[in-house]
Amino acid sequence: MFITVNPQSDEPLFAQVASAVRAEAATGALRPGDKLPAAREVAAALGMNLHTVLHAYQDLRDEGLIEMRRGRGAIITEAAAPLAELSDDISALVAKAKGLGLSAETLTSLVKEATR
Numbered sequence: 001m002f003i004t005v006n007p008q009s010d011e012p013l014f015a016q017v018a019s020a021v022r023a024e025a026a027t028g029a030l031r032p033g034d035k036l037p038a039a040r041e042v043a044a045a046l047g048m049n050l051h052t053v054l055h056a057y058q059d060l061r062d063e064g065l066i067e068m069r070r071g072r073g074a075i076i077t078e079a080a081a082p083l084a085e086l087s088d089d090i091s092a093l094v095a096k097a098k099g100l101g102l103s104a105e106t107l108t109s110l111v112k113e114a115t116r
Contacts, residue, residue, distance in 0.1 A: 002029075005046055013048055017056035025065065025080040026087045036066060036074040 003020040005013050024030040037045075039053040046053075057074050060066045064079045097107040 003042060003046065005048070014052050014055035014059065017042065017046075017053055018059050021056070021060055022065065022083065025076060026083040026090065028084045028087070030076050030080060031084075032076050032078045032080050034076045035072075036076070038073055 002024070003017055005016040005020075007013070009016065011019075021030065021036065030036075036042075036057070039057055040050055043050040043053045057066060057068060060074075061068050064077060065083075066074045067077050068074050094107065102110075
């Protein structure tokens, strides 16, 4: 699993970690049943606070994307499968938006509005 964060981004670090996990699931790099690295390992590798990574994992758990098991860690759930199915559609939407000159923020806003 490959997680990167940008400390200069306006997006909070925990949200960047959670987004990276979602993206890995969407590309199929993470599949149901896969185990995420321990939060301590991720925090050490990224040079961030353990609680930041735990916050990301808790958000993913609240979304149903991971299951946290004491002593076994965080496991990707079956909820990841639909993300992988949407990957091609998302890529096509992003490409079309770029072709139209829309910013990522505008596209994000449109998608959020459409889900209401």
